[in-house]
Amino acid sequence: MEATTPLQDARDEFIAGWGTLGSSWGINRTMAQIHAFLLTSTRPLSTDEIMEALQISRGNAHGNIRELVGWTLIRSVIKKGERKEFFEAEKDVWKIACTIARERKRREIEPALEILKSCSDQTKDLKDKESKAFHAQMTELRDFVSLSGRALESAAKTEQSKILKVAARFIS
Amino acid sequence: MEATTPLQDARDEFIAGWGTLGSSWGINRTMAQIHAFLLTSTRPLSTDEIMEALQISRGNAHGNIRELVGWTLIRSVIKKGERKEFFEAEKDVWKIACTIARERKRREIEPALEILKSCSDQTKDLKDKESKAFHAQMTELRDFVSLSGRALESAAKTEQSKILKVAARFIS
DNA sequence: CATTACTTTCAGTATATTCTGAAAGTAGGA
DNA sequence: TCCTACTTTCAGAATATACTGAAAGTAATG
The missing domain is CATH 1.10.287 (Helix Hairpins)
Incomplete structure (x- = not known):
């Protein structure tokens, strides 16, 4: 059993809720969840971190990340020394x-x-x-x-x- | 082959287009089509007329009509002498x-x-x-x-x- | 050029949504 | 009361949408 913190709990509630909300806005649930996850991250995250946190496949993560980049709700960030892409959400x-x-x-x-x-x-x-x-x-x-x-x-x-x-x- | 009039053509375009549009608004296509159909009708219509015009089943027509009534986008009208319900859309x-x-x-x-x-x-x-x-x-x-x-x-x-x-x- | 570290694609599968049509329900009229 | 004209329901079928995972693609590095 994983121990949870109040922050984790609140963040999970936000991610789940935002996902559901997204559906009724014609936005797919995973896309909304990834957005919520990045929106509440204090640093840019990689595809693997997103897959891990939301328990989704690489293909799913990839496609929805691209959609979000297309909407310009998130942007890709390159960290020096790292080969992979990281993503961060617009916070304003x-x-x-x-x-x-x-x-x-x-x-x-x-x-x-x-x-x-x-x-x-x-x-x-x-x-x-x-x-x-x-x-x-x-x-x-x-x-x-x-x-x-x-x-x-x-x-x-x-x-x-x-x-x-x-x-x-x-x-x- | 059915002959069509310019009015019928335009109306069909509206119904089809409104239906597609509805989808991206999280509204189901048939519901949007029924709404479009009633919105462009000069008189209240029965469930059977809607089924016939949009080529949909009774159950489908019924459910979506009820949804539209729930949204108060259409209302049921009772014609004297007629037992069945008719529906008309708010036009404003x-x-x-x-x-x-x-x-x-x-x-x-x-x-x-x-x-x-x-x-x-x-x-x-x-x-x-x-x-x-x-x-x-x-x-x-x-x-x-x-x-x-x-x-x-x-x-x-x-x-x-x-x-x-x-x-x-x-x-x- | 070969290896490694990633990203991208996509056929097949799973899930969610919508639709059908027939059966059951309801109520006015005889 | 029964008939008739309608409305409502809902199990199963059809369709649309989303997801998986493995294979193919790409490019930086040594």
Whole structure:
């Protein structure tokens, strides 16, 4: 039986919870767990350390690490004298949020806009009542999604302090 | 071979696209398709009409319709003289967005907060450097997630016009 | 160039999710 | 009460997604 410390316990809870959470965000569980693990590490870690800690195979670790690098949520670090790669997570919460916002915009909002634009355009000259209703619905949706995307983009460009001010006004 | 109209084509594109999109949002494809189908219908539809149009089984249609009712994205309508239920979607884009925002907050932000709170609390009295770093990270994350949740909640309570004004300031 | 220390790939397997369809359940109307 | 028109359930099948581990690939080092 392994002895556990309060820190280990809390960290394990975070890793497990973040993994579950990730699933409902369309992010795979292992990827979220690796992210959580690196996020709570005080030093860069190797693939083997990650495999060992999360009890996952090399292939699984490798692929999900690459995904996280692709999202720029983690980056690879080369230690002098060491041949292998180490990985560390971005720790700044605001930067993480901006990265995720941008990535989701690119992967979800932009494709959605393409579809809505196409649906709106295809029906813009039709005269019957049903077509007009459809066209109006698509146009409204497109405008809304487009606005949301632009707002997200702007927010991700703005300094954290400014966003906090606006947010504070809303909440109060 | 069935002849198609431009409206049918556009509508099919929307249904298919919305379905794919839904997947990346952690919403199942059929549920998103049913929603898209009802969103672009000018009248309430029965389970059988939905089954027929999307070529899905009764069980599948039934379950996903119930889910959508649970999300309050669609509602059941009783037609006089008819024994069966009909369903119609909320058409107002802003209302749809608020509903989704509230639901996701409840399902994702709140559970996340529980975890972060627990992790932060468990480590608040620990004195070693690693524990302090962990505690600080959890606390930052918690504060950020909490703020986001409250902002989302407020936004969903505010009139659309006010939000549009704030959004406009940001984008320009 | 051969060895070593890694990284990458991928076919096969395991798991999780979604879907089907038939059977059981329910309630209005005769 | 029974019939009929519908709704609900759920075991098993189909599909999609994620994971393993071993083999192949790559490049630094001596």
